[in-house]
Every structure is written in C-alpha cells, then in structure tokens.
Amino acid sequence: MQEPISQPVRVVEKAPGKVERVVTKARELTQKGEEWFKNKWEKVTGKKPTEVRQVLKDIEGADETVLLTDEIEKPNQKVEGTPEEQIFSKPIKSVIESYGGVTGLSGEGSDKIAYNVGTDKVALIHKENVAPKENSAEFYKSQYYLHQILHILMPDNFPQVRMASGNNFIIVDRVPDTEDFIRAKEIKKKLIGTWAIEDETWFNDKTKQIKNLDSFKEMKSLLDDILLPYTDRTGDELALPNNTVVVDGKPISIELFFPHNNISQIIKEDNLFRIISERLNNKQITEKEGEIIKIFYERYKLNVNKCLNEKR
Amino acid sequence: MVNQSNKLLFQVEQEIAKLLLVKLEKFDITFERASQISKFILSHLPENLTDEQVIKIIPSLDDQFLELSEVVHKHMLGYEEKYKEDTIKNMQDMIKHKHFQEASNMAFKYFEQKIELK
Numbered sequence: 001m002q003e004p005i006s007q008p009v010r011v012v013e014k015a016p017g018k019v020e021r022v023v024t025k026a027r028e029l030t031q032k033g034e035e036w037f038k039n040k041w042e043k044v045t046g047k048k049p050t051e052v053r054q055v056l057k058d059i060e061g062a063d064e065t066v067l068l069t070d071e072i073e074k075p076n077q078k079v080e081g082t083p084e085e086q087i088f089s090k091p092i093k094s095v096i097e098s099y100g101g102v103t104g105l106s107g108e109g110s111d112k113i114a115y116n117v118g119t120d121k122v123a124l125i126h127k128e129n130v131a132p133k134e135n136s137a138e139f140y141k142s143q144y145y146l147h148q149i150l151h152i153l154m155p156d157n158f159p160q161v162r163m164a165s166g167n168n169f170i171i172v173d174r175v176p177d178t179e180d181f182i183r184a185k186e187i188k189k190k191l192i193g194t195w196a197i198e199d200e201t202w203f204n205d206k207t208k209q210i211k212n213l214d215s216f217k218e219m220k221s222l223l224d225d226i227l228l229p230y231t232d233r234t235g236d237e238l239a240l241p242n243n244t245v246v247v248d249g250k251p252i253s254i255e256l257f258f259p260h261n262n263i264s265q266i267i268k269e270d271n272l273f274r275i276i277s278e279r280l281n282n283k284q285i286t287e288k289e290g291e292i293i294k295i296f297y298e299r300y301k302l303n304v305n306k307c308l309n310e311k312r
Numbered sequence: 313m314v315n316q317s318n319k320l321l322f323q324v325e326q327e328i329a330k331l332l333l334v335k336l337e338k339f340d341i342t343f344e345r346a347s348q349i350s351k352f353i354l355s356h357l358p359e360n361l362t363d364e365q366v367i368k369i370i371p372s373l374d375d376q377f378l379e380l381s382e383v384v385h386k387h388m389l390g391y392e393e394k395y396k397e398d399t400i401k402n403m404q405d406m407i408k409h410k411h412f413q414e415a416s417n418m419a420f421k422y423f424e425q426k427i428e429l430k
Contacts, residue, residue: 037336040329040333044330045330049321052325052329053325056328056329056332056350056354059333059343059346059347059350060354062347064342
C-alpha cells in the first residue's frame with residue numbers, strides 16, 4: 001500500500017521582527033515523474049483504445065516514490081494575483097486580467113470600492129446591494145444599456161461602461177485623477193462634521209463652479225429629461241467634486257445611474273425618442289448612433305422589466 | 313481503432329484517464345486514490361462492452377468515487393439531450409392514435425433511466 005501524498009500546506013511562520021513569512025510545504029514531480037506524465041498524455045490523447053486502457057493500468061500501478069520528490073519547503077512563494085484580485089471570482093478575475101489586471105486602489109466610499117485596472121479602466125464593486133434585484137444579471141444589464149445611451153448622447157461627459165455583471169461588478173473607462181478630484185476624495189473620506197473650514201469652503205466652491213459650467217447644465221438637463229424622475233433635482237449631488245471630475249474644462253460624471261423601483265429611476269421613452277430626433281436634426285448624432293440607441297433602449301426595457309417586476 | 317459498438321466505452325475511459333491525470337498533476341488527488349479509481353474502472357468496464365451496456369453502468373460509477381461525478385453528469389445531460397425530443401415526439405404520436413398505455417410506458421421508461429442516471 002502506498003503512502004498518500006500530503007496536500008500542500010500553507011504555513012505562516014512568524015519571522016523575527018514584524019514580517020510574516022509564508023512557507024509552502026509540497027512535493028514536486030521528479031524528472032521521471034515529468035516523463036511519466038508526458039508519456040501518459042501522449043497515449044491518452046491518441047485514438048487507440050488499448051493505449052487509453054493502458055494509461056488506466058499505469059495509473060493503477062504508479063509508484064509515487066519514483067514520480068514525486070519528498071516534501072520541500074518553499075518560503076515566500078508567490079500567491080496568485082494581488083490581494084485585491086484575490087477577492088474576485090475566477091471569471092471576473094479573467095476579465096480584469098484581460099484589461100491589464102488590478103494596478104491599485106482608486107478609491108473607497110461607503111457603498112462602493114474602486115480599483116484601477118490596467119492603464120485606463122476602473123473596476124467598481126458595490127459593497128452592498130443597492131436596489132431591488134440589484135444583484136441580478138438583469139439589473140446590471142439595464143445599468144449597462146442606460147450608460148451606453150448616455151455615453152452616445154454625451155460621450156465627453158459620461159464615460160463608457162465596458163462591462164456590468166451580476167455580483168455587483170462594473171468596469172468603466174477611467175477618468176483622470178486630477179488634483180481637485182484627489183483632494184475631493186480625501187475630504188469625503190472624513191465625516192462631514194469634522195471637515196476643516198478651509199476644506200469645506202473649497203468643497204462648496206468647487207461644487208458651485210461645476211454647477212455653473214454650461215456642459216454640466218446640459219448633462220443635468222439630459223438626465224432630467226430621460227430619467228423618471230432624476231432624483232437629484234437640484235444637481236447638488238451630481239456637481240460634487242467627488243462625483244464629477246473636471247478635465248480641461250469638461251465635467252465628467254463618475255456617478256452610476258441605475259433602475260430603482262422605489263424612486264422609479266427609469267428611462268422616459270417619449271423623451272428619449274424626442275431627444276434622439278432633436279440630436280439627429282442638429283447632426284449631433286449620426287443615423288447609425290440613433291439606431292444603436294434605439295436598439296440599446298429595447299434591450300434596456302427587456303431587462304428593466306424583468307428586474308423591476310420581480311419582488312425582492 | 314475504435315469500432316462503432318464500443319465507442320462509448322472508449323470515450324468514457326478516455327475522459328476518466330484524462331481527469332485522473334489532471335488531478336494528479338495538480339496534486340488534487342493522491343496516487344493511491346487514483347490507483348483505486350483506475351482499478352475500479354478497469355474491473356467495472358471490461359473490454360468489449362457495448363454502448364447500451366456502458367449506458368447502464370455509467371450512473372453507478374460515482375457511487376464509490378465522487379471524483380467521477382463530472383464524467384457521470386456529462387453523460388447524464390447527454391442522455392437527456394439525445395432522448396428528450398425523440399421521446400416527446402413519439403409520445404405525441406401515440407397519444408394522437410389513442411395508445412395511452414404505450415405513451416405512459418414510454419414516459420416511465422424515460423424517467424426511470426433519468427433517475428438511474430442521477
């Protein structure tokens with residue numbers, strides 16, 4: 001009877017000082033072991049039943065003492081992915097990797113956490129569910145199509161959402177970290193009552209400046225027109241310097257809008273179609289873009305109906 | 313070469329051998345366990361079994377070795393795909409011609425096999 005192979009064990013050793021050392025104890029294939037596997041794979045992928053059967057016989061009689069080394073220690077073995085990447089599920093991790101992997105923490109709010117991905121993307125994770133059926137695929141598909149429509153109508157002001165999936169996960173084009181944006185994020189980390197007067201004044205002034213920008217007014221007007229009702233009636237929330245980043249004088253919203261059956265934040269069809277006609281007449285969008293918006297709207301409708309009609 | 317009558321046997325053996333090699337290479341399974349599984353497969357699936365005989369044996373393969381459940385599950389789904397449409401069509405014809413007992417027997421046979429394949 002052969003001895004069973006012990007499974008690789010991760011042992012955390014407390015090394016002198018404050019650094020913890022991770023040691024992995026595991027066995028590895030010997031030279032003979034590697035040759036053995038190579039030979040078996042060649043046989044098993046062939047078309048001869050006798051050879052496949054022989055592989056089973058070889059596995060039955062394999063001698064692990066020849067094929068495997070003794071246990072060896074591997075200190076500080078690289079753990080796959082960064083700590084941030086380790087929280088993502090496998091499929092999401094592969095999407096993130098396809099965009100260049102996590103390159104750092106972008107920011108963290110009370111309900112969301114954002115990681116920089118590659119050179120120009122951000123992965124946003126909702127910490128908690130934000131609306132009924134919010135963790136459903138339909139919810140995220142609705143949000144995706146809504147943002148695609150906003151992006152086509154105002155590409156400079158609404159970044160493109162590249163992917164929105166269940167499990168509270170979204171990938172969006174990254175907005176540059178301006179000095180104002182970095183400062184606004186730092187201020188917002190503190191509780192409002194604890195802000196320094198200088199910070200509070202700066203924050204309020206920035207909000208006013210953003211609200212006064214013409215293109216911000218256009219953004220606000222578009223949201224008021226197509227969303228029923230857009231709850232931020234005054235625009236105070238959208239204009240906060242941590243929600244809208246001004247790059248070369250252009251406001252870019254980093255807010256994410258989502259269908260919600262409590263506040264009915266859904267697209268008003270008549271208004272959307274009117275806006276499409278107006279933009280086509282003014283040559284602000286092409287015929288093709290108009291058609292794409294209509295297709296996206298149909299897909300939005302299909303998903304939003306599914307997601308809002310189902311009760312929690 | 314594979315002949316038509318024991319095509320399924322070859323396919324199942326190949327899938328199991330690949331599964332064991334992958335698990336061994338990743339250290340997901342011990343050589344002792346893989347040896348036990350191989351021995352079991354070689355004795356329960358003797359050479360020259362027909363496809364019909366293999367179909368009957370497949371459901372029992374993961375009773376003792378849970379590691380084989382993915383192979384069993386794959387063939388269970390394959391069975392459902394292959395026979396579902398044919399069974400429904402045949403049953404509809406039988407009901408149309410008022411052969412209710414035959415239709416019932418056919419449904420029973422289909423579900424019985426499905427349960428076995430669980």
